[in-house]
Amino acid sequence: MISTELEPLARTGGLGDVVEALSLSLAELGLDVLVVTPRYGVTRLPLHTTRWAERVPARWGWGPDDVRSLGVVELDPVRFGSGGVRRVCVLDDAELFGGRSGIYGDRLGAYDDNALRFAVMSRGALSVAERVWPGGPDVIHAHDWHASFAVIYARLVMGERWARIPSVFTVHNLEFQGVLDEVWLDRLHLPRAAYRPEVLWHEGAINLLKGATALADRVTTVSPTYAREILGAEAGFGLDLHLRAHAGKLVGIQNGIDLARWDPQTDGAIAARFDERTAKARRPIDKRALEEELGLEPGEGPLFGLVARLTWQKGLDLLLPLVPELVNRGARFALVGEGERSFEDELTWLAGTHPGRVAARIAFDPALSRRVYAGSDFFLVPSRFEPCGLTQMYAMRYGAVPIVTDVGGLHDTVEPIVGGRSTETGTGIVASRVAPDAIHAACLAAMRLHSDGRGLERAVTRAMRRAGAFGWQESAARYRELYEHVCGARLARHATRGA
Numbered sequence: 001m002i003s004t005e006l007e008p009l010a011r012t013g014g015l016g017d018v019v020e021a022l023s024l025s026l027a028e029l030g031l032d033v034l035v036v037t038p039r040y041g042v043t044r045l046p047l048h049t050t051r052w053a054e055r056v057p058a059r060w061g062w063g064p065d066d067v068r069s070l071g072v073v074e075l076d077p078v079r080f081g082s083g084g085v086r087r088v089c090v091l092d093d094a095e096l097f098g099g100r101s102g103i104y105g106d107r108l109g110a111y112d113d114n115a116l117r118f119a120v121m122s123r124g125a126l127s128v129a130e131r132v133w134p135g136g137p138d139v140i141h142a143h144d145w146h147a148s149f150a151v152i153y154a155r156l157v158m159g160e161r162w163a164r165i166p167s168v169f170t171v172h173n174l175e176f177q178g179v180l181d182e183v184w185l186d187r188l189h190l191p192r193a194a195y196r197p198e199v200l201w202h203e204g205a206i207n208l209l210k211g212a213t214a215l216a217d218r219v220t221t222v223s224p225t226y227a228r229e230i231l232g233a234e235a236g237f238g239l240d241l242h243l244r245a246h247a248g249k250l251v252g253i254q255n256g257i258d259l260a261r262w263d264p265q266t267d268g269a270i271a272a273r274f275d276e277r278t279a280k281a282r283r284p285i286d287k288r289a290l291e292e293e294l295g296l297e298p299g300e301g302p303l304f305g306l307v308a309r310l311t312w313q314k315g316l317d318l319l320l321p322l323v324p325e326l327v328n329r330g331a332r333f334a335l336v337g338e339g340e341r342s343f344e345d346e347l348t349w350l351a352g353t354h355p356g357r358v359a360a361r362i363a364f365d366p367a368l369s370r371r372v373y374a375g376s377d378f379f380l381v382p383s384r385f386e387p388c389g390l391t392q393m394y395a396m397r398y399g400a401v402p403i404v405t406d407v408g409g410l411h412d413t414v415e416p417i418v419g420g421r422s423t424e425t426g427t428g429i430v431a432s433r434v435a436p437d438a439i440h441a442a443c444l445a446a447m448r449l450h451s452d453g454r455g456l457e458r459a460v461t462r463a464m465r466r467a468g469a470f471g472w473q474e475s476a477a478r479y480r481e482l483y484e485h486v487c488g489a490r491l492a493r494h495a496t497r498g499a
Contacts, residue, residue, distance in 0.1 A: 001035045002125040002140070002147040004103060004118065006088065010043045012103055012364065013309055014255070014390040015172050018222070019143060021258040025476035027084035031483075034132055036125035038097040038117075039073060039090040049090075050074045056131065058091075058124035060116060061189050068093060070124045087132070091124045114146075115180050119188045122149035126158070139483045140167040145178030148212035149188070152200075155215045156191050166486035168479075169216035171209070173387050174230050174237050175313060178208030203238065210242055217486040219243075220251045220479075222388035223409035227252030235385050235408075253479060254412055255388040256472035257397065262370075264398050269367040270374040276464045279399045280457055283374065290375030293368075294334055294359035301330030302450040304443070305376030305400060307369040307391055310339030310347070315382035315405065318436045320346050323358060326443055333358045334372050336365060373398035377456070378446045382431070382439045386410045392428070396467035399460045401449070402428035403442050413470070417449070417459055424455070427463040 001023055005016035023033045039045070052072040059067045071092030078086040092098065096117045105111050122142070129137045142150045151169055154162040184206055185192055194200045200211040213219045221227040229235035231244050243250065265275045271289035274282035291298055304326075308314045320343075323333055335347050335358065347360035361368060369391075373379065379395035381404045388409030392402040396414075404410040410430075417426030429445050431438040449456050 001033065001143065002122055002150045003035065003037050003143040004121065004146045006035060006037045008044060009037065009088075009090065010040050010103055014388070015143060017258070017390060018172070018255050021256065021261075021472050022476060022479065023086050024078060024258075025256075025472035026480060027078060027086035028080045028082060029476055029480055030080070030082040030084040031480065032084060033086045034129055034137070035086070035088045036121075036128050037088070037090060038121050039092045040097050040103055041100050042102065043090065045073065045090070046075060048076050050076075051092075054131075056091075056124055056127035058120045058127060059189055060119050060123060061187055066189070068096070068120050068124075070120070070127075072128060089128045089132075091121060091128070093120065096120055115178070115184055115188060118146040118178075119149045122147055123153055123189075126150060126154060126162070136162060136165050138165070138487055140165055141170070141483075142167065142212060142216075143170050144172045145176055145209040145212070148178055148208035151212040151216050152190065152194070152208070156194055157189055166217040166483075166489070167215070168218045168220060168482060168486065169212045170220045170222065171213070171230070171387070172222055173313075174209070174235070174239065175385075177210065177237065177239070178206075180206040180208070182206060202242075207239075210239055213239075213243065213246055216249070217489070218249050218251060218482055219246060220253050220482070222253070222255045223412045224252035224254060225411045226385075226387045226408040229385065229408060251482065253475050253482075254409065255390065256475045257390060257393045257467075257470045259397070259468065259471045262394055262397050264374055267370055267374070269370040270398075271371070272374075274374075274399070276461055279460055279464065283399050283460075286371065286374040287377070288375075290334060290371050291332075293371065294361070295356065296332050296334065296359050297356035299330065299332060301332060302377040302447055303332050303334060303375065304378050304380055304403075304446075305334045305372040305395070306336065306380040307372050308337045308339075308381075310337045310343035312340070313384055313386075315384050315434065315439070316343045316346075318384075318434070318439055319380060319382045320350065322436060322440050322443065323350050324354065325440075326447075327354050327357045329444075329447060331357075331443070331447065334376060335360045336363065336368055336372055338362050338364055369394075370398070373400050376400040377450055378403050378429075378443075380443075381405070381410060382434075383407060383410065384434055389413070393467055393470045396427060396463040397470070399464050401446070401456070401459050401463055403431070403439075403446055404428055405431045405434045405439070407434065415466070424458060425462075427459070427466045 005011040007016040007020040272285035351360040379400040386408040414428035431442040
């Protein structure tokens with residue numbers, strides 16, 4: 001597996017959580033899994049690691065000197081009784097990775113050399129895999145556009161042996177595609193023969209994600225609904241026609257969450273631990289602790305939580321204008337995240353104009369996020385599109401009833417609350433449309449549910465119970481089946497050609 005993020009080393013969002021939990025779950029099923037990721041300036045390495053005596057090469061261009069020599073730091077392997085092993089190797093290059101204050105960029109924006117950085121990451125990852133398994137891996141699994149290079153290099157650049165190795169490419173968010181000017185073809189060891197509409201060319205530029213989806217044996221998305229959505233113009237971000245041409249190898253596999261790491265019964269970051277049976281008595285302690293931490297006035301009205309990257313995708317511009325009116329109705333808000341400056345400024349303005357009623361923390365703060373999940377009555381996810389979403393599952397696990405739009409993985413994980421007490425079902429409140437009025441109506445429905453104390457208790461119980469089924473076992477088993485299928489199909493194709 002090649003990924004720019006891996007929890008707990010370095011992450012900006014759900015990608016790192018997913019790669020960590022999926023790789024461990026696959027090893028638990030008996031697979032040998034190697035994860036390769038860079039060592040950034042913000043990477044938190046554990047105490048016990050081993051530095052490889054040898055360095056590995058990463059060719060990034062066509063010239064004889066276009067090769068970087070990378071150090072490799074290996075974490076202690078995790079071994080399972082099934083015989084599976086999960087290994088993690090971290091690529092060490094002070095200039096490209098270690099000397100940076102962020103993963104993808106800093107307060108000034110994305111780094112100008114990200115294409116070079118992630119080309120080196122991908123090629124270096126394949127060199128590491130070749131040293132771990134001299135014959136190469138059975139499967140290459142690349143995550144998002146940054147690792148697209150691994151699929152492209154293996155299939156087109158590194159010779160017949162690598163071209164035979166099957167690959168799986170996972171789209172975590174189609175909005176980000178790795179679009180480059182044509183001049184990067186020669187700079188990044190990309191064959192000009194592949195610069196055509198079927199592979200790398202798209203609207204006059206290189207599109208790395210398009211190339212990886214064209215060349216991989218299977219393409220996965222992180223929820224079944226998102227796999228269907230990206231075949232349409234609205235969610236396809238210009239690649240819908242291309243993806244429809246490859247729909248036969250597109251598979252939607254729902255992300256899970258690590259139920260051991262995200263467990264309110266054992267979480268040391270929250271004030272009071274609880275489970276389904278004790279949530280009624282113990283969650284109010286977490287709510288009061290969160291109010292005190294954030295400077296919120298205690299009140300009878302509901303506490304709405306939000307933890308998000310502050311971007312257009314997350315629908316913040318649809319939600320935030322509604323906050324003052326909802327505050328006037330008695331609601332309070334705990335808002336945590338960082339991202340686009342305009343949204344950060346709006347959160348700060350709302351907190352300043354509604355002291356004690358709205359609290360904003362402009363930060364990526366995993367521990368505080370857990371306290372928001374545990375202390376909020378409702379958790380807001382008003383996304384325009386959501387490939388999967390993990391926060392709604394975390395919130396349900398911690399007893400915060402989600403309020404979501406009906407898109408992507410939100411559709412797949414949150415069942416709308418319907419019916420009266422005797423026939424009541426559902427785990428969250430689902431907005432009828434991705435629009436301010438529908439999100440406003442969903443928030444008002446939440447306030448009505450909050451006024452029905454017993455009804456809210458039952459909703460919390462259903463949400464927590466549903467979240468207990470969000471583990472990775474089923475999804476990891478589907479990935480294992482997928483790997484076995486692509487390996488078998490590849491062997492069959494080459495045997496036929498040989499005959």
